[in-house]
Amino acid sequence: MSKLNTLRLAEARDALRKGEVTSVELTEACLEAIDAADALNAFVHKTPEIALERARAADARIRAGDAPSMCGLPIGIKDLFCTRGVPSQAASRILDGFRPEYESTVSQQLADAGAVMLGKLNMDEFAMGSSNETSTYGNAVNPWRRGNDDAQLTPGGSSGGSASAVAADLCLAATGTDTGGSIRQPAAFTGITGIKPTYGRCSRWGIVAFASSLDQAGPMTRDVRDAAIMLQAMCGHDPKDSTSADLPVPDFEAMLTGDINGKVIGIPREYRMEGMPEEIEELWAKGTEMLKDAGAKIVDISLPHTKYALPAYYVIAPAEASSNLARYDGVRYGRRARLAQGDGITEMYEKTRAEGFGPEVQRRVMIGTYVLSAGFYDAYYNRARKVRTLIKKDFEDVFADGVDAILTPATPSAAFGLGKMTDADPVQMYLNDVFTVTVNLAGLPGIAVPAGLDKRGLPLGLQLIGRPWEEGDLLNTAYALEQAAGFVEKPVKWW
16 A cells, blocks of 8 residues: 555545554554655644544544544644634734634534544635735745746645645645635645535634635545545534525535536636736636536636626625724733733734734735725725625526536646745735635635646646535536546655
8 A cells, every 4th residue: 555644535534444554554644744744834733642542533433333434534624723722823923822612613523523633734824815925833835846946836825734735645635714715726736626615515613714704614635536525524504603504415425426418617708817827728728628528518608797806805805804803902812912011902902913913914904994994885895795796696697597617727827936926016916816706705616626737847727616505516527627637746755
């Protein structure tokens, strides 16, 4: 058997059931890989004692014949998920030392299913960023390199630590969250699969909030089958979350037939943007032909309000962030700044938030507060909400016309160098979400699948957007695309 930490979830699950390997052995292999990969800065809170305890419990469940699909499988948890007794900082200085007395619903469901938590993963601070360069822990690093170039690349964001860890075989899979593309963009940058389910499919309870009407948890895995296995364990109605959908969870893995004969795939003309690299255009065209050869019907479609998506997103998301982050004031929990003689409560708020929040979080809180202010609420926030409704209706109209899924690029480029965007103009970083934010604004499921390499040997991904609540159908279409693309490349180990 190959190195245990390189196994996919499905392979490891089957090996566990056959008695060919134990969860403890799998876990130890991953822990060893994690300790040898500090250069990637993917795992920021290691939990080997918890991992081995859960692995031993999982082995006992497997021997007793009481083993769900995720039982015994070692995974990483993004630092945005609250985990009982384990640091949960959302990669922010202001939550330094915070150890929750409760568990997020998603991480609890994974634990109940027998999954083994290896530790907490790096991310952009409060999930605000597309390059994992805003973290209080420092940058996460992409395991991929441009040929013989030693320059460090971003793994994407905000789930950059999750993407890096899965791509580098430090864990078999990881949780991510997606507010504007934070699962799909880093998945594309690191050559893995990432799915954002329909808004409400996974509980948000116990996940540190960025923008509550956009945030959604999802799995980041080596392939589509693994995504189906892990997503099923993460989904389900949660009465503690008022936005959680009370709908049955299908057997997503059982729906992976690869048969998409007769499925209608839409190609939106608005996603052909000026200045898009030729290799992204070529990959998109190649993906279109792959789906056509697999039996799908390809149709051109229009999503006319796409050009307004980024501006609308960067009004709505900061507005919700401004509201959500108001609770971090140095009073109830988290870091409190040292005060000078005579300082009052106003100075405490000012100093605590100035010290605790990084520049990107400060920028977005200020933007959000501005667009929610009395003089600008109608001019910006209300107008953005109306645009969001129009974007959602564009998708509804296309699906009503018989389209089953929509194929687009996942990102406008391959992974870029660390510091390249943030040192220049943050707006350039925001533009990395150009193909993904519409999915969050409309509350739809979207998945990124690795489909090829650029001329410098870096992975490129394609995105499929599905109908609401039809993740099973979306996963099957992605499975067909994955089989056609045949992407098996891995980063060459340098760390």
